[in-house]
Amino acid sequence: MNPSAIREILKLTELPGIISLAGGLPSALTFPxxxxxxxxxxxxxxxxxxxxxxxxxxxxxxxxxxxxxxxxxxxxxxxxxxxxxxxxxxxxxxxxxxxxxxxxxxxxxxxxxxxxxxxxxxxxxxxxxxxxxxxxxxxxxxxxxxxxxxxxxxxxxxxxxxxxxxxxxxxxxxxxxxxxxxxxxxxxxxxxxxxxxxxxxxxxxxxxxxxxxxxxxxxxxxxxxxxxxxxxxxxxxxxxxxxxxxxxxxxxxxxxxxxxxxxxxxGFLDAHVPTIRSRYRVQRDAMQAALAAHLPTEGALACRWQMPGGGMFFWVELPEGVDSEALLVKAVARGVAFVPGAPFFAGAARANTLRLSFVTVDADAIERGIVALAAALRDLREEAAPPRAAKKASRRAEVAR
Ligand SMILES: Cc1ncc(COP(=O)(O)O)c(C=O)c1O
CATH class of the missing domain: 3.40.640.10 (Type I PLP-dependent aspartate aminotransferase-like (Major domain))
Structure with a gap:
């Protein structure tokens, strides 16, 4: 038995100020x-x-x-x-x-x-x-x-x-x-x-x-x-x-x-479950809109996802070679957390995947969280391949030294 990767990550999400899209918890506002x-x-x-x-x-x-x-x-x-x-x-x-x-x-x-x-x-x-x-x-x-x-x-x-x-x-x-x-x-x-x-x-x-x-x-x-x-x-x-x-x-x-x-x-559930659906549908739609507005779908950083017809999660595929665990470090620094996808594979893990929950935080926080996620993705790319201006500046600094 190994410690659950998700539990370890949930500890990170309890840091103050972090928008957690990591947890698998239902919204406590739905509890009857x-x-x-x-x-x-x-x-x-x-x-x-x-x-x-x-x-x-x-x-x-x-x-x-x-x-x-x-x-x-x-x-x-x-x-x-x-x-x-x-x-x-x-x-x-x-x-x-x-x-x-x-x-x-x-x-x-x-x-x-x-x-x-x-x-x-x-x-x-x-x-x-x-x-x-x-x-x-x-x-x-x-x-x-x-x-x-x-x-x-x-x-x-x-x-x-x-x-x-x-x-x-x-x-x-x-x-x-x-x-x-x-x-x-x-x-x-x-x-x-x-x-x-x-x-x-x-x-x-x-x-x-x-x-x-x-x-x-x-x-x-x-x-x-x-x-x-x-x-x-x-x-x-x-x-x-x-x-x-x-x-x-x-x-x-x-x-x-x-x-x-x-x-x-x-028959309580007949009236209650539709109220849960209405709440989560709004949040699902908010996450879909935020992903579409902020995550790149073309070019070197193109991401891919499918809008779920229900449940609690979006699954995002990052470009090949981008490791979602490395992205998580950047994301937490930007104030958002998610669950890297690798632990969900029994066989060869796809490290370029991640899971986002849309049920635990409200639509505003979802939007801010996805903006932060997109910024973290750019941070990661810049670290891997610093933009030209930054490269030139660092070369100048080397020469000056
Ligand atoms: C796919 C799946 N199966 C089972 C469970 C366990 O649910 P519970 O034990 O609360 O019924 C979960 C919990 O999130 C789940 O996502």
Whole structure:
């Protein structure tokens, strides 16, 4: 295990005066504080002793029912008995690693992929296989290289870190290619509800129910501090995940599960999630406008990015040969922070990439942050190739000496 690169960088972003586009945190302004307060009071009034007691490892029955209903709405028919409530979807990743990976077994991942998943899997000592990807996600034909892999870890909606999504057709093709290669899919979907242009297509699990483990989360639609997620798995794997969870933490806090069930059962999310979308859409648009206005797209410093249709991140490709870690040093000096892209690659890292979050700071700060980022890029170029006037001046200084 190695320390998380992102955590180390987050320390930098806490310096006073830094605009952080680095963090992966949702905006605290979206947290439904009042709804949590009221739901907590109701749980303590109506079922205080049950809520504070040990509970079933599989999770709180009514919440499992609710999740099964949500999945049906998305076109994935599952029973509540196939829903395991987890302590965040991050725990789902760890349990999947524990159950499916043996030392040396192959695990197929996207390129780039979610760093937290790599961290969850690494202690089980897999051999990662990076599946070739384009702007639309993993290429189904490339799955042939993953034959024998324990699973493919896929992020179909507004991927962390790249912001990209997999369209309906490719989801079906991936499911077909994975089934014929005998590679199960672990589908991680914490961002699907955060769409700003159009709702995403049905999950990969809807194309291959018996071969897919689906992970969901309440972190981005309610609050990450509740630590609530869920895993939906075919029967054989489900029992193993429950066993692994028992060993890990017995169960996810029943108190939190009851609070969240109390909130969601009334349809609260139907009104709440659109308010999160509206806020983040404005910030996404602000970042797109700032990038278009300030980052070069032509010439020696040409940068490339795709506007994400949802989620929390832009992924920027700098010109080949520009190292985003070196750029970060310049950027912090200019008052802005981001996450360099290299740690998100399981295989050959592309050092000229970086991730920007548009959800944690407001539109004004986003604009200032991108102006500072563009200035840092110019600083880096000038350091690598000082402009002629500066070169002449330094030559004159040498002669004078
Ligand atoms: C792709 C992805 N999966 C899983 C998680 C973990 O989320 P949580 O454990 O809060 O549900 C995150 C968190 O940012 C994420 O980006």
């Amino acid at each position: 504080v009042e709804a949590v307060r009221e739901a907590t009071a109701r749980v303590l009034r109506d079922t205080p002793r049950e809520a504070l007691q040990y509970a079933a490892s599989e999770g709180f029955g009514p919440l499992r029912e609710w999740v099964a209903g949500e999945m049906a709405r998305q076109g994935v028919a599952v029973s509540a008995a196939q829903v395991l409530i987890t302590t965040g979807s991050q725990q789902g990743l760890d349990l999947v690693g524990k159950v499916l990976i043996d030392a040396g077994s192959r695990v197929a991942v996207e390129s780039p992929t979610y760093l937290g998943a790599l961290q969850a899997f690494v202690p089980y000592e897999p051999e990662f296989v990076s599946v070739a990807c384009d702007d639309g996600g993993p290429l189904p034909d490339a799955l042939a290289t993953s034959a024998g892999a324990r699973f493919l870890y896929a992020l179909p909606n507004f991927q962390n870190p790249s912001g990209r999504s997999i369209d309906a057709r490719r989801r079906a093709d991936l499911a077909r290619a994975a089934a014929s290669a005998g590679v199960p899919i672990v589908e991680d979907n914490p961002y699907g509800d955060l769409w700003y242009d159009a709702p995403p297509p049905a999950p990969i699990a809807s194309h291959w129910r018996e071969g897919t483990i689906y992970l969901g989360s309440f972190s981005k639609v309610l609050a990450p501090g509740l630590r609530l997620g869920y895993a939906i798995a075919p029967d054989g794997v489900f029992a193993k995940l429950v066993q692994a969870k028992q060993a890990a933490d017995l169960h996810t806090p029943g108190f939190n599960q009851r609070i969240v069930h109390e909130i969601v059962r009334s």
